[in-house]
Amino acid sequence: MKFAFGMPRLIELKATMQPWELTVTGADQTRLAKLADRIGYDMISVPEHFIMPKAHVDLSGPHHFHGFTGMGYYAGATERIRINSSIAILPLQHPIITAKALATLDWMSSGRAMVTFGAGWLKEEFDLLGVDFHRRGAMCDDYLAAIVELWTSDDPVFDGEFVQFRNVAFAPRPVQKPHLPIWMGGEADAVLKRAAKFASGWWPYLTKPEDIPAKIDFIKSQSGYDGRPFDVMYGFATSRIGEGHKVLDDPRARPGMTAPEIVDRLGWFGELGVTMSSVPIPAVRSIDEYADYAQWVIEEIKPKLV
Template sequence: MRLGFSMPHMLRLKATCQPWEAQVTGADQTRLARWAEQLDYAMISLPEHHVIPESHVELSGPHYFHAYSGMAYLAGATERIRVNSCIAILPLQNPVVTAKSLATTDWLSSGRVTVTFGVGWLAEEFEILGVPFRERGAIAEEYVQAIIELWTAEKPAFEGRYVSFRDVAFEPKPVQRPHPPVWFGGDADPVLRRTARYASGWWPFLTKPEDIPARLDFIRSQPDYNGRLSEVYYGFATSRVGEGHSVQTDPRARPGMTRQEIIDRLGWFSELGVTMSSVPIPAVNDIQEYYDYTQWVAEEIMPAIA
């Protein structure tokens, strides 16, 4: 079991965020990324939305990054820690541009990119960006195929309904071979089937922890399963966020748990098939107290779960 770093002020979800996080700046996050690397956290992941309709701001908050830009910045600010998205909304950006962005970051960072794609859930965001919401699954299916083609083929070519190209050159290729790890985030059957076909990792959100083994069996039972699923990320705070970012109560995932409670829960996650998790930000008062807490996790939790 490895731990990702819970970066404060990546978003302002009502279900999980604390008031002090809104004061954390980009400069603070840069220093925290280097701190996370120093403490041997495995990964920093960035959420993504492009716009939040006013009707969703109360639960979702207004503050989100463009995942690929943020990943590139944090990769450039560090030397060893991996960067990921949680999630990048695959249908909302041209796949050629997405492939180029991620390949660039992977090449410049010496191979530290993982990407978690999602199909999105916020219909108004799709409408604003001119992408048909009801076709997002079909779009995602073509886009991931096109991205992998660009990353891996010497002479990439693809013919689809939503994207086509031929007689093109695409370099630099990613450093990682055959390509950077692709994960999918989400819980619906079509997402899991897509995970089976293309991914090496799965990031569930609405799936209850105890249901993870059955869903992993579903992925691995698909007739076109690629045989590569090796990573499952389930953070402590995941079960505190419901559909549409609604607030859920889960005493087993409360922040500020004792050392043994955290170790026991991570052990349970591991038994369920989870390979990576994150400890929730506790009820601290400011960023300095969070530095102290993340160091405590590195010294007291990481050795016990390694």
């Protein structure tokens, strides 16, 4: 089992955030990123929204990063840990820009970048940015194919519905081959089919843990899946967040569980097919207390699940 680091105040979800996190600064996050890198966490991920309609602020909060900018900063502050998104909203940026941002990040971080793409769920955000919410699935398919073409071809050519290019040069390409890892976020059948064709990992958001094996079987049954290794990320807090960031109660995923309880639940996740998880931030009072807890997870929990 690999461990993702739960960076405080990446977002301000009512379902998971504690009051002390509102005091966390960029300098604090830098210190924690360096700690996570040093003590053995495997991944930091950056959620993304570009603009938040006020009607959604109560559950979702106003505080959201631009995913690739945040990823680049964390990559520059660290040396070993993988840097992911959770999620990058694929239809809301032109795929050539996305391909360039991620290839740059992978090249400059010596091959530590990865990306989790999602189709997006917040229609008002699409409307504000002038993107057709109802065509987002078709855009995702087109954009993914275009991005992979740019990352892998010596002479990239693409003629899709939403993007076209030929007679172009694209460099640098990703350090990782054939390209940096792509994961897909979400659970609709279209998302899982997209994962089978393009991805090497899946990050569910509304799936119950016990339903994960069936979803993995569905992915691997698709014609686009070629038997490649496939990761599944499922954090403890996932089952406490509902559609539209609604607050859900799941006592099995509460913060501050004992070591045996955490090990037992992570062991169960592993049996379901999960390869990476994160332990929720407990009821601490400060950034220093959380840093101590994060180190305890690596020293006391991770060795029992290798």
